[in-house]
Amino acid sequence: MSSEQLNRGRRSIPGQVYVLSTTCHARQRRFLTKASADCVITQFHEMETLGHVCSLAWVVMPDHMHWMLQLKSGTLAHLARRVKSSSALALNRSSGRQGRVWQAGYFDHAVRAEESLQRQAMYILANPVRAGLACAIGEYPFAWCVWGLD
Template identity: 50%
Template sequence: MASSRLRYGRYSRSGNVYSLTTATHGRAPLFADAANVAVLVDTLRFIERNGFSHSLAWVVMPDHLHWLMELQKGTPAQCMAVLKSRSSRLLNRQLGRKGPLWQHGYHDHALRTDESLHEKAMYLLANPVRAGLAGELGEYPHAWCRWPL
C-alpha cells in the first residue's frame, strides 16, 4: 500500500486510468520463472473478473510488475492490496516458502486526459527491451497489451 505521505491529496475515481508499478521484496527475481509469472497473471485476471479493473497492458519483469489499468471500482490501493495478498499466498504455497513476496508500497500515476493510453502501453511494453531481456517490442513472453503492437 502507498504510504500515507504519498497518498496526500490523492483521490481515486472509477474510469480513471492508472499506471502502477510494484517490486518484489528485496528485488528478488521471482518472475524469472514462467510458473511464477503464470500465478501473477492469473491474479491480474482475477482482479479483472471481480470487477475491480480493466487491464490495458502489463509487463512482468523478473523483479517487478508494470500494470496499466482502468479502475472499475474501489481504489488503486485496494487493487494493489488484492494483487499482493493473493499472489503472495499462492506463490508462497507454490514455492514452499513463507514471508513477504512484495516490497511495501508501490508507485502509481493517474494518467491525464491528454496522455495517450496507447503510447503509455507501448512505453511499458518496451521495458524488457530497455533492460536487455528482449531484442524488440513484442518479443518478451511476459507482457500483454489490449492494442496490437
C-alpha cells in the same frame, strides 16, 4: 512509512486510467518462470473478472511489475493490496518458500487526458527490451496489451 502516509494525496477515480507499479522485496528476482509470473497475471485477470478494472497493458518483470488499467470500482490501495497479497500467497505456495514477496507500497500514475494511452502501453511493453530481457517488443512472454502492439 505507514499505509496512511503512502495513501495521502492519492485519488481513486472510477473510469480513470492508471499505471500501477510495484517492486519485489529487496529487488529479489522472483518472477523468472511462467509459473511464477502467472501468480501475478492470474490476479490481473481476477480483478478484471470481478469488475474492478479493465486491463489495458501489463508486464511482469523478474523483480517488478507494471499494470495499466482503467479503474472500475474500489480504490487503488485496495486493488494493489489484493493483487500483491494474493500473488505473494500463490508464489510462496508454489515455490515452497515463505516470507515477503513485495516491497511495501506501490507507485501509481494517473494517465492525463492529453497523454496517449498507446504510448503509455508501449513504454510498459518496452520495459523488457530496455532491461535486456528481449530484443524487440513482443518477444517477452510475460507482457500483454489490449491493442495488440506487442
